[in-house]
Amino acid sequence: MRADEGFREFVGRHQRAWIRTAYLLTGDAHLAEDLLQSVLIKVLGKWNGLARLDHPDAYVRKALVNQYISWRRRRSGGEIPSADPPDRSYSTEDSSVTRLMVRQALMRLTPKQRAVIVLRYYEDRTEKETAEILGCSLGTVKSQAHQALARLREFTGILTDIEGARR
Amino acid sequence: MTWLSDALDDIAEQAPDVDLADRVIEARGRRRRTLTAVAAGVMVVVTVAGVVAGVRLLHRGEEPAPAIDIDPPKSAMGPATQAYRLPCKELDGREPDCRGAGWRLVIGKREYELADALPGRNGPLAITENGWTIAYYSLKAGTIVTRDLRDGKVTAAPAKIPLNKMGSVAELVISDDGRYVAFSKVPEFKDPGMLFDMVAQRTRLLPNRVAPVWISEGADRVILATFSPRPRLITMADLWETASASDQTDITLNRPYYFGAAAVDGTTIVALEDNTTRQDNCVPGDLVHLEARTGKVLATIKNPHLPMQDRRVYLRNWRSQREILALAFPNPDCGSKGMAITAYALDVHTGKTRKLRTYKGDDFWSTAFPGIGGTP
Numbered sequence: 039m040r041a042d043e044g045f046r047e048f049v050g051r052h053q054r055a056w057i058r059t060a061y062l063l064t065g066d067a068h069l070a071e072d073l074l075q076s077v078l079i080k081v082l083g084k085w086n087g088l089a090r091l092d093h094p095d096a097y098v099r100k101a102l103v104n105q106y107i108s109w110r111r112r113r114s115g116g117e118i119p120s121a122d123p124p125d126r127s128y129s130t131e132d133s134s135v136t137r138l139m140v141r142q143a144l145m146r147l148t149p150k151q152r153a154v155i156v157l158r159y160y161e162d163r164t165e166k167e168t169a170e171i172l173g174c175s176l177g178t179v180k181s182q183a184h185q186a187l188a189r190l191r192e193f194t195g196i197l198t199d200i201e202g203a204r205r
Numbered sequence: 206m207t208w209l210s211d212a213l214d215d216i217a218e219q220a221p222d223v224d225l226a227d228r229v230i231e232a233r234g235r236r237r238r239t240l241t242a243v244a245a246g247v248m249v250v251v252t253v254a255g256v257v258a259g260v261r262l263l264h265r266g267e268e269p270a271p272a273i274d275i276d277p278p279k280s281a282m283g284p285a286t287q288a289y290r291l292p293c294k295e296l297d298g299r300e301p302d303c304r305g306a307g308w309r310l311v312i313g314k315r316e317y318e319l320a321d322a323l324p325g326r327n328g329p330l331a332i333t334e335n336g337w338t339i340a341y342y343s344l345k346a347g348t349i350v351t352r353d354l355r356d357g358k359v360t361a362a363p364a365k366i367p368l369n370k371m372g373s374v375a376e377l378v379i380s381d382d383g384r385y386v387a388f389s390k391v392p393e394f395k396d397p398g399m400l401f402d403m404v405a406q407r408t409r410l411l412p413n414r415v416a417p418v419w420i421s422e423g424a425d426r427v428i429l430a431t432f433s434p435r436p437r438l439i440t441m442a443d444l445w446e447t448a449s450a451s452d453q454t455d456i457t458l459n460r461p462y463y464f465g466a467a468a469v470d471g472t473t474i475v476a477l478e479d480n481t482t483r484q485d486n487c488v489p490g491d492l493v494h495l496e497a498r499t500g501k502v503l504a505t506i507k508n509p510h511l512p513m514q515d516r517r518v519y520l521r522n523w524r525s526q527r528e529i530l531a532l533a534f535p536n537p538d539c540g541s542k543g544m545a546i547t548a549y550a551l552d553v554h555t556g557k558t559r560k561l562r563t564y565k566g567d568d569f570w571s572t573a574f575p576g577i578g579g580t581p
Contacts, residue, residue, distance in 0.1 A: 042230055043569065044461075044479070046374055047433045049226040050391030050414055061220035062213060071223055078229040089434050140212040160213040190209070 045085050049078060052095050056102060062156045063106045065145050073109065077101045100171045103157065107149040107172075143193035150174075151186035158183055224372060226391075227326060277310060277317040279357035284336025287311045288573040289566040290324065308341065308573075311565065312354070321345050323371065326570055327390060331377040334522060334576040338383030342371065349377065349388055351403050362386065362399075363406040370396050374570065378417040378577055385424035387417035400427060400444065409444050412455075419467040419474070420577055426471045428497055430464045434479075438464070440471065440497050454498045463490075465520025465529050466578025467497055475529060475553050477509075477520055487539035489518070492556055509556030511549070516541060519569070520551070522576030527552050530561075530576065534569060546572065 053074070060070035081088060081098055088094040144152055150172070157168040158179075169179045288310045307324030310317045322328055323342040330341040336354075343350040346361040347368070353360075372390035379386050389398035391414045398411035402424065411417065415429040415437060425446075429439040435457050442452035461479035468474070474497045478490030492506040511518045516533035523529050531551040535541035546566055549558040566572040 043432055044434065045230070046226040047391065047431060049229070050224075050372075050374070051431075051433070053223065053225055054220075057223055058217035058220040062217050067219075067221040070220060071225070074223075075225050075229060078225055082229050094434075137212050137215040140209065141216055144216075155209070156213065159209045160217060162210070 044089055045082055048089075048094060052098065056098060059099070059156060059161065060102060060106070062144070062160055063103070063149075063152060065141060073106055074102065077105050100173075103153050103171055104173065107153060109149075140190070143190045146193050147186050147189055151182050151189070154179055154182040155186050155190070224391075226374075276320060277312060277354060277357070280355065282315070283313045285310050285312050285332050285339060285354060285575065286336060287564050287566070287575070288319075288330050288332065288339070289564075290328070290330070290571040310339065323368070327371040327375045329375045329377040329388075330573040331379040331386070332573055332575040333379050333383045334381045336575045338379065340377050340379045340383075340386045342366070342375070344368075349386055349401060351379070351383055351386060353383065360403045362388075362401040362403065362408070364399060364401070364408050366396075366399075376416045378420055380420045380424055381422070381577065385420055387411060387420055387424075387427055387429075389413060389416055389429070398429075400424060402445070407445070411441070412439060415439055418464045418578060419471065421471050428464075428467050428471065428474060430462075432461075432463060432479075434461045435459060436462055436464075438474075438495070438497065438500055442471075456498075456500045458495075458500045462493065462495075463519055465531075466522045466576075468523075472497055473503065475520060477511075477518060487536070492551070492553065494553070506553070506556040509551065510558050511551065511556075516547070517569070518549075520578065521574065522578035524550050527554060528559075529553055530578070531558065532564070532574065548574075 056074050057070055060074045061067065064070045064073055077098060080101065081094075088097055091097065144155065147155065153172060154168060157163045157171060158165070163171070165176055165179045165183075169176045172179065288308050290308050291306045308319040308322040308328070308330050310319055319330075319341065321341075321343050322330060323344055328342050330339060332339050338351055338353050340349055340351045342348070343359070343361065346359075348365045349362040351360045352358070366388070375388065375390035377386060377388055384404050385400060385402055387398070387400045389411060397413050398415065398417070400409040400411055400417075400420075401407070402409075411427070412429060415431055417427055418430050419428040421427070425444055426440065426442045427444065429437075429441070431437045437455060437457050439456075440454045462476035463479060464474055464476045466474070474495050476493050476495060478493065489508055489511045492509040493502050494504040495502055511531060511533065516539075517536045518531050518533045521530040521532055528550040531549045533547045533549060535544060535546075546564040548561040548564060550561055551558050564572065564574065
């Protein structure tokens with residue numbers, strides 16, 4: 039059916055970007071798939087209307103982030119990795135260790151802080167766009183970003199050094 | 206804050222390669238079937254006799270099952286007139302190992318099960334205009350093959366395509382002489398679409414996720430398109446003169462179109478506007494002539510005389526300079542009661558149609574017909 043073809047085409051075009059964002063938000067491949075699938079089921083139910091929008095992908099993006107926040111609120115405890123960061127010194131070239139550190143640190147942020155970090159520093163969105171997606175004020179985005187970065191530095195002392203070295 | 210962006214990029218790279226479109230559509234299908242089952246249960250309680258009568262009527266309406274052989278003989282008795290795919294996972298009640306599912310090739314009054322053809326939605330099949338050569342993904346060869354029905358000769362493409370890279374929906378177009386095959390699929394993962402010269406065993410890379418809708422004679426030029434609210438239309442030329450196409454256009458159109466084959470010289474293409482964006486989904490979309498390289502609309506035929514009150518119509522290959530083949534699929538959303546596909550000759554200048562014949566099947570992705578142009 040054409041509606042399904044259009045939906046399939048739409049998903050095929052954007053799903054790689056969505057799953058990356060979902061993976062950054064959840065920190066887990068299976069949870070990322072579950073998150074995106076649950077959002078897409080809702081999108082398919084409204085597809086006839088959404089297909090007429092100029093940017094239906096913006097709707098999906100917004101739904102993805104907000105569904106994630108809603109999930110994490112319901113799932114108290116979260117999925118914080120238990121392994122400790124490796125005890126060694128790092129260099130700016132050691133990207134795999136940096137990645138591990140950031141990943142660990144991200145899991146310790148609140149859902150909203152994590153969403154702000156992903157939208158601002160991964161998707162490179164402005165504060166205004168981030169506020170629109172999250173449905174909150176500009177001030178909230180600023181404060182959440184400030185607190186999130188402070189916590190990232192706190193959890194990954196090494197990152198402070200890396201940041202300093204790159205300034 | 207480059208370090209953070211870089212680290213996030215690195216982490217995101219580890220996101221799984223997934224293809225969720227089919228999974229989501231199937232999940233909706235399961236939900237609908239459950240609702241239908243509940244509704245049917247209520248109906249059974251209320252009026253058992255009526256349901257029994259309905260079932261009897263349905264059985265009376267079925268055609269007698271044709272004889273099915275495994276694989277066509279080395280020398281077939283005639284050209285293929287169509288192929289259709291019996292779904293596996295999409296249908297309830299099939300054997301767990303999907304026995305009996307897959308592609309069936311129709312030759313005259315006989316049907317042949319293509320046991321080696323990938324049976325899923327990602328297993329495409331194409332038939333040349335004369336019906337004597339078919340192309341499909343061979344499980345045995347691990348790539349696209351062509352099969353000449355006159356002598357049974359099977360030719361494998363020069364590049365392997367791992368099964369896990371076939372995506373969820375794949376498309377094939379075969380040139381009229383059976384020599385060239387264009388392949389694409391969604392999602393794109395990281396590997397490209399391909400154009401194969403099956404005789405000289407050469408390969409050219411094509412943009413991914415874009416369906417080939419036309420190949421010129423000699424396959425020097427191809428046109429590819431997406432089917433979306435804002436479709437892309439890509440033309441590629443000089444495909445075999447250099448390592449990559451040196452003459453390429455890539456445009457995004459503002460209206461949703463479903464394309465047919467391009468004109469012989471590849472400069473123009475006809476398309477039907479997607480009618481699902483109208484207020485009434487069951488009213489035909491306009492027929493348009495487009496300049497293939499720029500997307501400029503050269504002519505519009507308002508309300509072509511297509512039976513879209515209960516059908517979805519797709520444009521295919523040219524039958525003459527005036528007429529293009531239009532295939533009308535049943536559209537249950539608009540009250541279709543029939544279960545057959547009807548072929549029409551559509552006059553692209555007047556929008557008038559002539560009924561040609563009917564085909565077996567009811568689904569866009571589960572059928573294949575002779576000739577290049579649009580999809581299926």
